[in-house]
Amino acid sequence: EAELTGLKEIMRAFSLNSQVQDLMAQAFLDAKTAPERQRAVIEVIRDSDLPKFPAKWMNPVRRALVSTNATMREFAFGIIESRNLLGFDDHLHNMAELDARDDLRYRAYAVIARQDTLTDLQIEALVEDAKATDTRKRAGAVSALSQAGLSDKILIQLAREVLPQADAITLAPLLAPFRGRDSDAVGQALVGTLLKNPALWEITNPRIIEQILLSYSPAVKSSGAALLRNLVTTHQDKIKQLTDLAPLLRHGSVTSGRRIFFSQKSQCSTCHAVGNEGGEFGPDLTAIGKIRS
Secondary structure (H helix, E strand, O other): OHHHHHHHHHHHHOOOOHHHHHHHHHHHHOOOOOHHHHHHHHHHHHHOOOOOOOHHHHHHHHHHHOOOOHHHHHHHHHHHHHHOOOOOHHHHHHHHHHOOOHHHHHHHHHHHHHHOOOOHHHHHHHHHHOOOOOHHHHHHHHHHHHOOOOOHHHHHHHHHHHHHHOOOOOHHHHHHHHOOOOOHHHHHHHHHHHHHOHHHHHHOOHHHHHHHHOOOOHHHHHHHHHHHHHHHHHHHHHHHHHHHHHHHHOOOOHHHHHHHHOOOOOOHHHHOEEOOEEOOOOOOOOOOOHHHO
């Protein structure tokens, strides 16, 4: 373990050097290289902050992407995802259709949607998955759909069939495709569904809805006025509840609270912001601690 740690530190320190880049690529592609050393190489490639991704590292990424080792595939996909690397279309389509890990499948769909276009069949399949009872499956499908260019017909379907089941994790990506659109049918479907589902009001930020409605006609904005009033009232009530609870936390730990707030398990930061970090869909909690001073 110490040897691998040292090796990774050396590779990171000299990763700007073209010869070191060559050696890393050769070592990864060499069949004689031990799996743990291959993993060390691809991990360093993943963590690299070089402004321009070296072309000589593309083949190691391709090889890792089809590895039978799930961690290697995860590292390789993370590189493609974060760098938005092109030239992996076939690999991404195979991963989207066949990978055993649902999270990688949906992330592959999202990258395809950003770089190219999802087929009608792929979009239809994702819409069905977005209705799943399994939270991770639903969240993955919705995330992929948020990156795609969707027709008015699909947006109306999302508004009527998927949005009513939205939760704190899926609401933000579900609303994203409605921005910048101008179809009255789409706008009315969105507003109508939100009005009919008060359970969504607590997790729907009125500022976001205001921004979404900007591109729609006066008729849609008029329908949205009642929705915005409901959202504002709901959020004011929610902030009061949080303010009333704040004194109970006087002896809490800031470090522990931050860890919980930003953890994957709690997902608090998906909707709420503290300072410049977090989401915009729930009440901003930056000033919630002022009453404790």
